[in-house]
Amino acid sequence: MDEELDSRKVNNSFLRDHNYATEADIISTVEFNSTGELLATGDKGGRVVVFQREQESKNQPHRRGEYNVYSTFQSHEPEFDYLKSLEIEEKINKIRWLPQQNAAYFLLSTNDKTVKLWKISERDKRPEGYNLKDEDGRVRDPSTITALRVPVLRPMDLMVEATPRRVFSNAHTYHINSISVNSDYETYMSTDDLRINLWNLEITNRSFNIVDIKPANMEELTEVITAAEFHPNHCNTFVYSSSKGSLRLCDMRAAALCDNHSKFFEEPEDPNNRSFFSEIISSISDVKFSHSGRYLMTRDYLTVKVWDLNMESKPLETYQVHDYLRSKMCSLYENDCIFDKFECVWNGTDSVLMTGSYNNFFRMFDRNTKRDVTLEASRENSKPRAILKPRKVCMGGKRRKDEISVDSLDFSKKILHTAWHPSENIIAVAATNNLYIFQDKVN
Amino acid sequence: MFSKGTKRKFSDDGGEMSDESLGGANVSSSYNLQRQSLLDMSLIKLQLCHMLVEPNLCRSVLIANTVRQIQEEMTHDGSWQAVTEAFCNGSQSPSERLVATEVLCRSREQDAEPKLFSVISYEGCREEEVVADETLCSVSVSDAASNVCLSESVGHCWETGELRVVESDEETSEGSRLGPGDDDDDDEDDEDEDEVDEEEESSREDSKSMGQVFGTFEIKNGSSGPDSALEELFSDVDASYYDLDTMLTGIQSAPKMGPYDLLDSLAPSHGPPSLGSPSNCRSDLNELDHIMEIIVGS
Numbered sequence: 001m002d003e004e005l006d007s008r009k010v011n012n013s014f015l016r017d018h019n020y021a022t023e024a025d026i027i028s029t030v031e032f033n034s035t036g037e038l039l040a041t042g043d044k045g046g047r048v049v050v051f052q053r054e055q056e057s058k059n060q061p062h063r064r065g066e067y068n069v070y071s072t073f074q075s076h077e078p079e080f081d082y083l084k085s086l087e088i089e090e091k092i093n094k095i096r097w098l099p100q101q102n103a104a105y106f107l108l109s110t111n112d113k114t115v116k117l118w119k120i121s122e123r124d125k126r127p128e129g130y131n132l133k134d135e136d137g138r139v140r141d142p143s144t145i146t147a148l149r150v151p152v153l154r155p156m157d158l159m160v161e162a163t164p165r166r167v168f169s170n171a172h173t174y175h176i177n178s179i180s181v182n183s184d185y186e187t188y189m190s191t192d193d194l195r196i197n198l199w200n201l202e203i204t205n206r207s208f209n210i211v212d213i214k215p216a217n218m219e220e221l222t223e224v225i226t227a228a229e230f231h232p233n234h235c236n237t238f239v240y241s242s243s244k245g246s247l248r249l250c251d252m253r254a255a256a257l258c259d260n261h262s263k264f265f266e267e268p269e270d271p272n273n274r275s276f277f278s279e280i281i282s283s284i285s286d287v288k289f290s291h292s293g294r295y296l297m298t299r300d301y302l303t304v305k306v307w308d309l310n311m312e313s314k315p316l317e318t319y320q321v322h323d324y325l326r327s328k329m330c331s332l333y334e335n336d337c338i339f340d341k342f343e344c345v346w347n348g349t350d351s352v353l354m355t356g357s358y359n360n361f362f363r364m365f366d367r368n369t370k371r372d373v374t375l376e377a378s379r380e381n382s383k384p385r386a387i388l389k390p391r392k393v394c395m396g397g398k399r400r401k402d403e404i405s406v407d408s409l410d411f412s413k414k415i416l417h418t419a420w421h422p423s424e425n426i427i428a429v430a431a432t433n434n435l436y437i438f439q440d441k442v443n
Numbered sequence: 444m445f446s447k448g449t450k451r452k453f454s455d456d457g458g459e460m461s462d463e464s465l466g467g468a469n470v471s472s473s474y475n476l477q478r479q480s481l482l483d484m485s486l487i488k489l490q491l492c493h494m495l496v497e498p499n500l501c502r503s504v505l506i507a508n509t510v511r512q513i514q515e516e517m518t519h520d521g522s523w524q525a526v527t528e529a530f531c532n533g534s535q536s537p538s539e540r541l542v543a544t545e546v547l548c549r550s551r552e553q554d555a556e557p558k559l560f561s562v563i564s565y566e567g568c569r570e571e572e573v574v575a576d577e578t579l580c581s582v583s584v585s586d587a588a589s590n591v592c593l594s595e596s597v598g599h600c601w602e603t604g605e606l607r608v609v610e611s612d613e614e615t616s617e618g619s620r621l622g623p624g625d626d627d628d629d630d631e632d633d634e635d636e637d638e639v640d641e642e643e644e645s646s647r648e649d650s651k652s653m654g655q656v657f658g659t660f661e662i663k664n665g666s667s668g669p670d671s672a673l674e675e676l677f678s679d680v681d682a683s684y685y686d687l688d689t690m691l692t693g694i695q696s697a698p699k700m701g702p703y704d705l706l707d708s709l710a711p712s713h714g715p716p717s718l719g720s721p722s723n724c725r726s727d728l729n730e731l732d733h734i735m736e737i738i739v740g741s
Contacts (some may be wrong), residue, residue, distance in 0.1 A: 086496040112497075174500055193500040193662055224501045243501050276481055276512060280505045330477070334484060339502045 027430035034099035037419040039428055042092025046076035071120050073162035076111040088113050094179050112175040115190050117166035125153040171197050171207045178227045184235040191228040210258045227286050232293045245282030265312045276330045285341040291352040299344040304355050319365040322357045324395050324406045337411050348423045356415030360431045377429045377436040485510045
């Protein structure tokens with residue numbers, strides 16, 4: 001893999017120098033659009049940065065489709081809920097692109113409470129020659145208007161505009177953790193800790209609650225929803241994951257309220273690995289349908305699992321992400337790392353899985369060859385267009401050259417969010433405030 | 444792995460009990476120790492969660508489940524009973540104690556009444572600092588507040604606790620007496636002092652430390668109704684967690700506090716305010732031990 005660019009250094013207003021990174025610069029979500037031409041990132045400061053892939057040029061073959069900043073905008077602002085007396089963070093929890101239907105691009109972005117539909121469009125012409133106002137927009141003195149003009153469109157420098165088209169608010173009491181656009185392209189769902197709501201993309205004042213696991217008495221609460229996603233082809237099917245490590249597949253045709261699942265995926269607990277942390281580490285942090293719709297991938301604290309939709313009893317495949325942490329559970333609980341929410345992604349052909357780890361490491365698993373690799377996304381260890389070297393973590397005393405001891409891992413450098421181009425081997429990896437884009441080696 | 448059934452009564456039932464030892468402990472006592480420290484850690488984490496208006500629900504639920512699991516296991520092998528009996532003459536059934544954890548895992552809900560206290564009590568001071576102090580104090584002092592958890596309406600105990608402790612903080616800083624359980628304190632405190640007078644051990648400094656003795660004394664007498672599970676749970680909390688958790692929750696301004704500093708901040712609970720200077724308290728601790736010997740031992 002080749003490092004393409006160390007991003008976010010292009011645009012002045014979004015200059016993210018390594019040394020001046022603040023909390024607000026931490027990237028909180030990464031998402032390619034359906035063609036892979038655009039890549040959106042959201043951060044803790046409520047900003048969305050959209051990157052566009054450059055056209056390939058024959059004279060510079062090594063610059064194969066680099067991504068450059070296309071548009072930046074403030075999606076969410078910090079708010080204060082006066083009724084409940086609480087602050088609502090501006091942090092972007094998720095971004096989902098809508099399939100492109102015209103020249104403009106649309107995306108959904110969400111913070112803890114509010115989902116917004118943004119339109120990103122280009123403008124390279126502007127109207128000139130209005131009768132009642134001058135070129136600066138000021139109203140002209142009627143006495144000076146002596147002739148009637150026909151306004152005309154004149155070319156201008158390309159401008160990319162982001163405009164909020166819909167704001168879907170006041171439907172979530174708890175924190176939104178997922179949004180997912182349906183394959184009917186008309187509806188989407190938003191999921192918080194206890195409920196899932198279904199929206200029409202055109203209607204902001206009404207949503208339908210399709211899952212509600214809130215107990216009448218909150219003291220009896222022992223399980224929360226951690227993620228949810230629509231099936232890629234069947235618009236009536238969706239899946240949601242829970243903090244107890246289970247998956248529920250629901251069919252919206254069965255009932256308006258999908259409290260009763262149609263399928264329940266859960267792996268029986270291995271008695272040999274039982275500990276006080278069993279439940280915490282089995283909590284699912286992310287769930288993704290494969291592009292084909294046949295499989296589900298889940299990420300829990302230590303593993304990635306692939307489930308066949310036709311087999312509920314156990315996962316088809318289980319991959320260890322960082323099993324060397326199993327002996328460190330106490331301290332990971334103590335420092336709260338055990339609650340980190342790692343995400344996971346499929347490659348375009350559903351043959352490779354990718355997910356993050358600590359120390360700026362991320363992992364890839366080839367489902368066919370069963371080979372796996374650990375790579376590192378770090379500014380210090382890689383230069384643009386350098387080839388990434390596989391990394392290895394060792395346990396115990398003897399450490400070989402090029403290996404890193406499990407005790408020297410940096411748990412503050414974690415890769416939670418990654419994205420895979422829908423058809424090519426291009427990946428985006430968010431490491432705190434840096435976005436790395438890697439692609440297959442150019443021959 | 445420890446050998447099965449060595450120190451525990453019901454381990455053969457399987458289920459809650461497993462041979463899995465925590466962090467590779469070999470002996471059941473070290474397992475118990477780790478379990479206790481895990482419990483302490485979890486309870487502190489939970490308490491920090493509850494100080495937030497909107498805690499991360501997933502995290503809170505997972506921690507609360509962990510506490511429940513430990514509690515069940517301890518109830519099962521009798522160690523929970525042992526802990527509580529030592530404090531409250533076994534007047535409580537384990538199930539009553541479980542209620543206490545449910546209190547802990549109660550997430551602050553939006554549908555509930557507005558939580559005005561958080562605005563009021565934090566007024567005019569940096570929230571982080573207050574929170575840090577509050578944690579420390581409510582863990583060790585607010586027995587009155589935590590009693591409410593079991594006996595009174597479940598819904599409000601935390602608010603009450605927090606509010607009270609903040610008040611007492613303020614009072615402490617003004618050099619006046621400690622907040623919780625004022626009225627009851629007076630009576631019993633008088634008795635205590637009489638007792639001490641009889642022993643001819645009374646000095647001004649002694650009476651000042653009575654406030655600290657009282658906390659233990661009250662528990663022993665069981666005078667305040669159903670004893671607080673919370674108090675017990677926090678009883679041997681290692682203060683080193685505080686710094687850690689404070690750090691982790693992003694609270695940076697917390698003053699470094701050891702167990703003695705903790706007492707320092709609570710010192711001027713009885714006696715003339717002028718004597719309440721923190722520097723006296725360390726020496727008071729020795730006298731405290733001595734007084735305890737007299738009260739308890741004789």
